[in-house]
Amino acid sequence: MSEMLEKARKYEEEQGKQIKAEDRPAFHVSPYVGWMNDPNGFSYYQGEYHLFYQYYPYDTHWNSMHWGHVVSKDLLHWEFLPAALAPDEEYDKVGCFSGSAIELDDGRQLLMYTAVDHETLEDGSKRDIQTQAVAVGDGRDYVKYEKNPVLTEKNLPEGASKVDFRDPKIWKGKDGNFYCVIGSRPADGSGQILLYRSENGFDWEFVSILAENKKRFGKMWECPDFFELDGKHILLTSPQDMLPEGLEYHNGNGTLCIIGEMDKDTYTLKEQFAQSVDYGIDFYAMQTVKAPDGRRIMIGWMQNWDTLAHRDNDSKWFAQMSLPRELSVKNGRLYQTPIKELDALRKNRVEYNDVVIDNDTITLDRVEGRTIDMELVIRPEDKENMYKKFGLRFAKNEKFYTELSFRPDESVLKIDRKFSGTERALVHQRRCLVNGDANELKLRVILDRFSAEIFINDGEQVMSVVIFTEQEAKGISFFADGAAKIDVVKYDLI
């Protein structure tokens, strides 16, 4: 093991154990200590889910990238393992950027990642160059391959940049070969997704340009993932520099899902539909795993480069992952639902039916908390007389709250954390155009201390935000402008 990795492992163990469990999210992944960004290597290996993450243990700000590592049997209780990779080789000395993991035919685990190095230009200035490298291990300790890097500028199609060539996502094809998709920047400065193939995970060949951005959805496409789901081919990617279209793509670093069909002769994706993956403030760089039971499960970084909100200067960790979400395709759209494992955490069920809120603000006995799972159905009291606005305030006390509000006439759901006490957050609101019937809005709200995830109409759309409101702010209230009628089912999760 390199000195650099040994140092990181020692440091995280000493520092990580000083962070109290109650000062972290209860069931969302947070870094051992320090900074975390993208989920990497989300995989199932030897009976456990493995999740790696972009990691800098020594500070709560981005710096030279390591890979942190956690494992779990149920995707909710995570155990820290020692850091898996450090930028300790000549070819990755700037950082071990994002990538993925898979089990090799011989039972070892392969990590494939972007190795970032410097190149000195004629004028003496330096720029990063990106190649792909691999490491193999036993689920805990990894050895970088002696012939790294395994994909370099030589493997790029004409015109593609060696500066932006990153984030390999690997899978095993039905033909027994390994495949990976990688984000790339073509000559037009836009983004494209490259497809590569390998028989053994070490020797790779270029197959095709799977998908091209052509400057439609932002510029460089980061962190691609590609898989079959419910008879469709799905490309997930996180484009930089997006422009909003209506209420889609409101984060400059956006999330994009393209649903289509892959042409098996040309290995190109024929697009049928495109949408945001998440409509909230804090979500980026999602990656999926195929669970042993066949479910496609996605996890994302519950932060975003455009909206980064640090908690406070004393916190020893920064950022968390989203709740793992099961994906499906319905009515041509991507649906996300909280993984079913969450049901096992539910306790203290409280239920209310047909509660009428008529130009009023109410609270409901035992409906409160910061680690909860709450299902709501909101209807007009009288169908002929639609309410104007319905609202929910949570993480609430005299001083703070976060508000979710729905205007049925516009079918717009808004999240607003302006009064959440989240310091230095520059972005407070996001609005989502809800596709379903405004006469019956279904929400599932999952809170875990520092975050809220809102699943709309059985997961047709999702909004994710982080909130750093003091934990004593546990209250929940409901209000309506006009007369609304609601059903509430609420559980505690710890």
Ligand code: FRU
């Ligand atoms: C996305 C990203 C990736 C890159 C990593 C570096 O958030 O920019 O493209 O590999 O973060 O930490």
